Amino acid sequence: MTAPLLTRRQFGKSMVGIVVAFTFAPALTWSAEAELPGDLGVAPRLEAWLAIAPDGTVTIFTGKVEIGQGVLTALAQIAAEELDVALPAIRMISGQTGLTPNEGFTSGSQSMEKGGAALRFACAEARHILLDQAATRLAVPVTTLKAADGVVTAADGRQLSYGELASSGLFHRDATAKVAPKPPAEYKIVGTSVPRRDIPAKVTGGASYVQDLRLPGMVFGRIVRPPGPGAVLTTVDMEAARRLPGILAVVRDGSFLGVVALREEQAIRGREALLRSAKWRETTTLPDEGRIHAWLQAQPDEVAMVSEKRSATAPVVRRLTATFTKRYTAHASLAPSCAVAEMSEGKLRVWSHTQGVYPLRASLATVLKLDPEDIVVAHVEGSGCYGHNGADDAALDAALLARAVPGRPVKLQWMRDDEAAWEPFGSAMVMQLSADLSADNGIVDWQHELWSNIHSSRPGRVGGVNLLAAEHLAVPFAAAQGQSGGEDRNAVPLYDFPNQKIIRHLIRKMPLRTSALRTLGAYGNVFALESFLDEVAEAAGVDPVAYRLRYLSDPRARAVIELAAGKANWRPGVKSDGVRGRGFGFAMYKNLACYVACVADVSVNRQSGQVSVTRVVAAADAGQIINPQGLEMQIEGGVIQSTSWTLLEAVRFDRARVTSRDWESYPILHFPAVPKVEVHLIDRPDEPSLGGGEASTGPAAAAIANAVSHALGRRVRHLPLDPGWIKGAVL
Amino acid sequence: MVTLDVNGKKHAVDVSPDTPLLYVLRNDLGLNGPKFGCGLGQCGTCTVLMDGRAVLSCMMTAAAVVGRKIVTLEGLGSLEKPHPLQQAFIAEQAAQCGYCANGMIMKSKELLDRTPDPSEVQIRSALAAHLCRCGTHNNIIRAVQQAAREMKS
Numbered sequence: 010m011t012a013p014l015l016t017r018r019q020f021g022k023s024m025v026g027i028v029v030a031f032t033f034a035p036a037l038t039w040s041a042e043a044e045l046p047g048d049l050g051v052a053p054r055l056e057a058w059l060a061i062a063p064d065g066t067v068t069i070f071t072g073k074v075e076i077g078q079g080v081l082t083a084l085a086q087i088a089a090e091e092l093d094v095a096l097p098a099i100r101m102i103s104g105q106t107g108l109t110p111n112e113g114f115t116s117g118s119q120s121m122e123k124g125g126a127a128l129r130f131a132c133a134e135a136r137h138i139l140l141d142q143a144a145t146r147l148a149v150p151v152t153t154l155k156a157a158d159g160v161v162t163a164a165d166g167r168q169l170s171y172g173e174l175a176s177s178g179l180f181h182r183d184a185t186a187k188v189a190p191k192p193p194a195e196y197k198i199v200g201t202s203v204p205r206r207d208i209p210a211k212v213t214g215g216a217s218y219v220q221d222l223r224l225p226g227m228v229f230g231r232i233v234r235p236p237g238p239g240a241v242l243t244t245v246d247m248e249a250a251r252r253l254p255g256i257l258a259v260v261r262d263g264s265f266l267g268v269v270a271l272r273e274e275q276a277i278r279g280r281e282a283l284l285r286s287a288k289w290r291e292t293t294t295l296p297d298e299g300r301i302h303a304w305l306q307a308q309p310d311e312v313a314m315v316s317e318k319r320s321a322t323a324p325v326v327r328r329l330t331a332t333f334t335k336r337y338t339a340h341a342s343l344a345p346s347c348a349v350a351e352m353s354e355g356k357l358r359v360w361s362h363t364q365g366v367y368p369l370r371a372s373l374a375t376v377l378k379l380d381p382e383d384i385v386v387a388h389v390e391g392s393g394c395y396g397h398n399g400a401d402d403a404a405l406d407a408a409l410l411a412r413a414v415p416g417r418p419v420k421l422q423w424m425r426d427d428e429a430a431w432e433p434f435g436s437a438m439v440m441q442l443s444a445d446l447s448a449d450n451g452i453v454d455w456q457h458e459l460w461s462n463i464h465s466s467r468p469g470r471v472g473g474v475n476l477l478a479a480e481h482l483a484v485p486f487a488a489a490q491g492q493s494g495g496e497d498r499n500a501v502p503l504y505d506f507p508n509q510k511i512i513r514h515l516i517r518k519m520p521l522r523t524s525a526l527r528t529l530g531a532y533g534n535v536f537a538l539e540s541f542l543d544e545v546a547e548a549a550g551v552d553p554v555a556y557r558l559r560y561l562s563d564p565r566a567r568a569v570i571e572l573a574a575g576k577a578n579w580r581p582g583v584k585s586d587g588v589r590g591r592g593f594g595f596a597m598y599k600n601l602a603c604y605v606a607c608v609a610d611v612s613v614n615r616q617s618g619q620v621s622v623t624r625v626v627a628a629a630d631a632g633q634i635i636n637p638q639g640l641e642m643q644i645e646g647g648v649i650q651s652t653s654w655t656l657l658e659a660v661r662f663d664r665a666r667v668t669s670r671d672w673e674s675y676p677i678l679h680f681p682a683v684p685k686v687e688v689h690l691i692d693r694p695d696e697p698s699l700g701g702g703e704a705s706t707g708p709a710a711a712a713i714a715n716a717v718s719h720a721l722g723r724r725v726r727h728l729p730l731d732p733g734w735i736k737g738a739v740l
Numbered sequence: 741m742v743t744l745d746v747n748g749k750k751h752a753v754d755v756s757p758d759t760p761l762l763y764v765l766r767n768d769l770g771l772n773g774p775k776f777g778c779g780l781g782q783c784g785t786c787t788v789l790m791d792g793r794a795v796l797s798c799m800m801t802a803a804a805v806v807g808r809k810i811v812t813l814e815g816l817g818s819l820e821k822p823h824p825l826q827q828a829f830i831a832e833q834a835a836q837c838g839y840c841a842n843g844m845i846m847k848s849k850e851l852l853d854r855t856p857d858p859s860e861v862q863i864r865s866a867l868a869a870h871l872c873r874c875g876t877h878n879n880i881i882r883a884v885q886q887a888a889r890e891m892k893s
Contacts, residue, residue: 076837077836077837077838077874078836079836204830204833205833205835207835207838208829208830208833208834208835208838209819209822209830210819211835211838211841212813212822212826212829212830212834212835212838212841212845213813213814213817213818213819213822213826214771214772214773214812214813214814214842215772215819216772217772217838218772218775218839220775220776221772223770229767254756272755272759272763272767273763273766273767274755274756274759274760274763277779341873342837342873343777343783343785343837343839343840343871343872343873344775344776344777344785344839345776345777345778390837391837391839392777392837392839392873393836393837393839393873393874394837395873422776424779425777425778425779425780425782638833642833642836642876642879645875645878646836646874646875646876647875648875649875649877649878650873650874650875671778671780671782672778672780672782672783672871673782677871677873679868679869679871680864680865680867680868680870680872680877681861681864681865681868683864683875683877683878685878686878
């Protein structure tokens with residue numbers, strides 16, 4: 010664990026022989042017209058991305074962070090490949106302000122596409138520079154040199170290691186991206202299932218998570234959140250809490266309340282005491298949970314035409330319409346959010362499982378009225394991260410508590426109910442679809458209209474702060490307006506329909522705070538689109554797989570659909586026995602990234618209305634595959650998480666509070682109910698790598714819903730599946 | 741002062757007897773294996789073995805385990821000498837975020853000690869109270885099966 014924070018200068022000193030005088034200032038020679046590949050442009054200096062020590066150790070700096078997806082292994086593979094060094098020689102430093110490039114957030118399945126591309130070009134160029142250096146030293150033409158395992162060998166057998174070649178300032182230059190990376194045919198490391206670097210420590214009790222960080226003099230913090238959104242703290246007996254054993258500080262600022270103690274269980278008891286004595290003025294302004302979708306549709310909205318296509322077609326003979334819904338859903342990461350912060354002599358250090366150290370730093374600076382230069386934010390892993398969870402909020406909580414005990418690091422751990430009630434949720438959504446059919450059962454017009462809250466309200470945005478506690482302070486900071494766009498993700502069909510109209514209604518008013526959860530609006534939209542397409546195919550009397558292919562010209566889309574159908578032995582026209590059902594789902598994530606098709610098999614318990622997903626066959630095309638096993642796990646993990654969302658998940662609330670506050674009130678899929686999953690990958694070595702982390706959740710949901718519809722003979726249109734409704738449907 | 745027997749060693753710790761075992765293991769003994777997940781006994785991440793039985797360390801007090809033998813993930817094996825279950829979790833890459841791995845491994849240890857050759861259904865049902873959010877379940881099943889084979893041979 011990289012607990013002590015290094016500055017770039019200290020890092021330089023630790024790399025004996027190489028002084029890294031580092032700057033993130035824009036390159037002087039870089040012209041704006043020519044764009045550097047991936048994220049290379051955010052730090053267009055080679056030294057920003059790598060350094061080589063005299064012993065040959067290569068340090069890779071990346072702004073992308075490990076959130077359980079294996080990204081540091083995949084990025085190390087890319088670096089080792091382009092540099093021609095062995096994987097063990099690569100050391101990864103990720104996500105620390107001042108030390109790693111500012112690659113924004115690790116989100117949107119873009120780490121391979123952006124971060125990977127930057128490293129590929131930076132390392133290819135670094136290798137070229139090392140070879141040039143060797144050619145000069147050995148006085149031979151560079152074309153006669155070979156590099157392998159971090160050693161350059163001349164035709165006469167003379168050798169120089171990268172450690173010997175990497176002199177001071179060698180990479181102190183602008184990246185040009187003019188050195189072509191290796192052709193995929195020459196890959197030895199990329200494209201192989203290299204084992205994850207982090208797993209051995211994680212299964213033997215090594216320090217792996219921010220929860221495992223232990224600093225000298227560290228103390229423990231807990232916070233007390235209001236009972237519900239809009240609740241205001243009126244009185245609390247802080248003295249009673251202070252009298253408890255081990256309590257170092259009780260912090261109140263407006264409705265922000267927290268406690269610091271010498272020991273963790275003492276902090277928990279302090280929290281309990283505060284909870285008991287705190288009086289809140291609550292509001293009952295939340296909408297009726299049972300009518301949330303009607304509520305969404307009744308709110309003031311921002312309407313946008315996302316896509317419109319018009320052309321002359323055959324006459325319309327009939328119109329089908331259907332409305333689909335999903336509820337508010339939670340990240341429900343296994344560990345509640347956690348952060349460590351230390352305030353010392355006006356400088357703040359924060360360790361956080363944030364997805365973006367730089368945006369978090371900017372927001373912390375605003376709230377704490379510090380110069381961003383006086384704050385260091387370092388990423389340390391938390392448990393699995395599937396989007397904008399409580400990580401950033403916990404970082405501010407930790408900092409607010411750390412201010413009360415200067416010089417002492419505070420480990421702030423949210424309790425389960427803090428996370429369950431206060432993490433940003435995935436928005437509830439309504440999707441209304443209609444299709445006009447011609448006499449030959451072709452789709453001549455497709456309409457998709459959706460209502461949703463925002464799907465991105467991350468910190469670091471202009472005009473506000475977007476850290477939870479900032480809204481509870483006596484002098485609160487307004488939240489910045491979220492970023493629109495995620496609502497209509499994948500609402501535009503990839504299918505070639507002659508006419509279409511896609512309309513998005515963004516409802517800014519959030520009864521519950523919403524932000525980015527794996528796939529944003531795509532989960533709801535793909536569920537609706539792919540369910541409705543099945544419905545139309547059924548009405549048209551056409552096999553749903555054949556119907557999809559009829560409207561798809563993209564050969565890669567067709568290939569994953571055919572692969573999934575083939576591997577699952579999809580047969581048209583199979584009748585359900587009323588218990589078992591089979592369904593199909595497809596999407597190209599964001600209509601520009603990874604393609605996934607799924608076939609789901611389900612069985613329905615007609616007495617209980619419970620659905621069991623027994624097997625899912627998935628096919629995926631993520632372009633060039635960096636690590637097949639890693640990609641497979643991302644696809645499979647997405648399928649299983651989506652199974653859980655689809656069968657079980659909805660955030661519960663009454664008129665004042667979130668009421669799903671633990672694993673009993675917000676159940677997720679348990680082991681016995683987990684489907685068997687088969688993943689088949691199509692490798693496209695000559696196509697850019699596309700992230701796979703979000704690609705399977707939409708198609709899996711649609712495949713499950715279509716399978717249940719197949720089993721029941723009635724369409725499923727509302728998520729999560731309701732056993733009560735299903736029981737009624739089979740009567 | 742409470743004396744605990746953890747991973748084969750006696751530790752005298754100066755804590756209130758009603759302190760949850762989890763915090764003593766993590767904060768006084770510096771162990772990382774057992775994890776805080778919910779503190780409610782609902783997720784399984786804090787699992788340790790007590791006299792060979794898998795128990796939830798967030799739900800037990802330090803006083804309640806005096807005289808018992810506690811084994812944590814660290815007590816099974818190490819990076820250098822991993823237990824067959826740990827080795828199998830590495831070989832099967834049975835972790836995405838890995839936060840659930842402690843509970844999965846400790847509970848599987850109890851299972852394999854009692855049922856050396858478990859069926860897939862037995863593995864699933866043994867792990868039913870252990871949550872995984874990343875969707876690594878099928879890799880975990882394969883890892884437990886592989887460890888079972890390894891431990892028999």
